Amino acid sequence: DGGITQSPKYLFRKEGQNVTLSCEQNLNHDAMYWYRQDPGQGLRLIYYSQIVNDFQKGDIAEGYSVSREKKESFPLTVTSAQKNPTAFYLCASSTGSGSLETQYFGPGTRLLVL
Amino acid sequence: AQSVTQLDSHVSVSEGTPVLLRCNYSSSYSPSLFWYVQHPNKGLQLLLKYTSAATLVKGINGFEAEFKKSETSFHLTKPSAHMSDAAEYFCVVSDEYGNKLVFGAGTILRVKS
Numbered sequence: 491d492g493g494i495t496q497s498p499k500y501l502f503r504k505e506g507q508n509v510t511l512s513c514e515q516n517l518n519h520d521a522m523y524w525y526r527q528d529p530g531q532g533l534r535l536i537y538y539s540q541i542v543n544d545f546q547k548g549d550i551a552e553g554y555s556v557s558r559e560k561k562e563s564f565p566l567t568v569t570s571a572q573k574n575p576t577a578f579y580l581c582a583s584s585t586g587s588g589s590l591e592t593q594y595f596g597p598g599t600r601l602l603v604l
Numbered sequence: 605a606q607s608v609t610q611l612d613s614h615v616s617v618s619e620g621t622p623v624l625l626r627c628n629y630s631s632s633y634s635p636s637l638f639w640y641v642q643h644p645n646k647g648l649q650l651l652l653k654y655t656s657a658a659t660l661v662k663g664i665n666g667f668e669a670e671f672k673k674s675e676t677s678f679h680l681t682k683p684s685a686h687m688s689d690a691a692e693y694f695c696v697v698s699d700e701y702g703n704k705l706v707f708g709a710g711t712i713l714r715v716k717s
Contacts, residue, residue: 494647525707530613532694532707533648540703548704580647593705595640595647 493517494596496581501601503568503575511566511599513581520586522564523593526550527578536579539564540586568601576603606631606697608708616714623667623682625711627695630676637678638696638705639669648694654678665689690715 494515503509513522521540525533535548539558553572558564564583568575579599584591611626629635636655640648652663659671669680678695695708 496647530709532709533705534707535704538704546703578645582648592638592650592653595649597647598645600645 494581494583494594496579496596496599498599499597501599502604503601504604506570508567508569509601511568511579511581511601513564513566513596515562515564515581515583515594515596517583517585517594518561519583519594520561521584521591522558523582523584524548524554524556524564524566525580525582527580527598533580536566575601577601606635606699606706608695608697608706610693610695610708610711612711613709614712614714616716617685618716619687620684623680623685623689623713625680625693625695625713627678627680627708628676629678629695629697631697631700633700636698636702637669637671638698639663639667639678639680640694640696641691642694642710643691651680651693685713685715687715687717689713 497512523538524536527533534550536554537556539545555567581596582593584593607630609628638653639651642648651667652661654661654671662668667682692710692712694710696705
């Protein structure tokens with residue numbers, strides 16, 4: 491089955507700890523995205539990548555980092571600099587980054603702070 | 605800058621009655637517009653998209669939306685609600701460069717039996 495997988499489903503972070511969320515896709519999509527979802531705020535873009543070895547900051551990139559070493563993988567690291575990391579994180583991909591392209595979403599990872 | 609306003613944070617309908625979820629957008633260019641649906645603790649699924657072709661767009665599961673430029677609206681409708689339609693719905697506009705999506709705050713649809 492083609493699709494996007496995110497792991498883990500739930501993740502707990504201790505104070506001062508960096509954690510990494512996994513996102514993998516086997517759709518052969520060039521573009522990948524990370525969003526943060528908070529109640530009543532819709533989704534906000536953290537980072538996006540249009541091609542391997544390249545990525546751009548979204549609207550709320552502070553406290554996060556990404557890498558895009560392989561086409562199918564786009565991991566997100568939530569660093570200790572992110573002071574309010576509790577949220578639902580969604581990864582998406584599309585064939586390209588144009589406005590006509592449909593973004594396909596993974597099932598999400600819920601991050602909680604201990 | 606582009607923005608999206610979903611006029612109702614919650615909508616409640618009875619099963620078998622029509623659904624109307626309202627969305628207004630602000631854009632200085634001809635936007636692409638989308639509706640996505642999210643069931644609890646799940647990812648988002650595309651319902652339909654408008655890309656400057658027909659103004660009445662038909663989507664999956666019996667949903668449709670009409671693009672009205674004069675009213676800057678893109679309301680989502682369905683003639684008859686089903687219990688499985690209960691979810692959160694997001695109206696989305698593309699940015700002017702086509703690189704990013706801008707999401708509305710979402711409307712939670714409740715369907716009563």
